[in-house]
């Protein structure tokens with residue numbers, strides 16, 4: 001299929017779209033971006049590439065990186081991982097504290113902040129040099145050996161990270177955080193600060209469209225079963241309390257971040273990354289979601 005023509009049609013349809021969203025402001029540094037930027041890049045499993053707009057601009061991938069840390073932790077812990085974090089949609093905002101006490105410090109899933117903090121704790125506890133090993137892993141996936149954390153963003157988030165501190169303290173009290181809190185938070189803030197372009201992001205996630213194996217380099221990152229399970233968790237939990245809406249309108253497993261990025265997977269077909277910094281009330285890119293809704297409708301390529 002010529003996805004380039006579809007991009008043009010969808011962009012035309014988006015012309016009258018009134019974007020009422022706003023860029024994230026609780027991480028001060030995230031506001032220093034042109035909120036009208038818009039980019040998209042699609043990579044097929046045959047390595048065909050299609051792009052539009054600001055697809056080569058770097059942006060903060062934020063929570064999208066939680067999928068990558070989950071992949072690393074899943075390889076270490078195997079199915080034991082799910083004793084410390086669930087696979088259920090939370091139905092609450094990504095940074096919510098309310099369920100955590102009721103659930104005795106076991107986060108509903110690995111993509112809300114509490115869950116990603118537990119995953120970070122596992123990596124800090126098992127890896128010799130967690131930040132460097134994470135970076136090496138993401139560099140290999142993306143094909144960009146120069147990929148970096150953004151210290152400006154990480155420091156900015158740290159300076160305002162009261163909620164994440166509250167979440168991790170509560171879980172420490174319940175015994176679900178095993179390492180030093182500051183070390184885990186430092187890892188987590190760096191994880192969220194990784195910057196990528198839409199092109200790099202779609203390439204990075206291509207292995208999840210291909211049963212855990214990068215279809216271009218042929219490197220097997222994850223077993224077929226684990227790859228399917230990660231897609232299942234993305235489908236159910238990738239958009240927090242808007243996961244149902246994303247499934248309903250877009251119909252693909254995916255993951256969002258408060259930097260305005262969204263990555264979505266069509267198993268055995270493609271990986272697509274879209275970026276538009278203005279967020280809706282649930283913390284997901286509003287134009288990005290609309291674009292993907294129109295795109296999967298136009299191409300009739302939802303998984304359902």
Ligand SMILES: NC(=O)CC[C@H](N)C(=O)O
Nearest residue numbers: 062063094113192257258
């Ligand atoms: N949804 C997100 O992208 C949130 C990630 C952000 N770093 C936070 O912890 O709040």
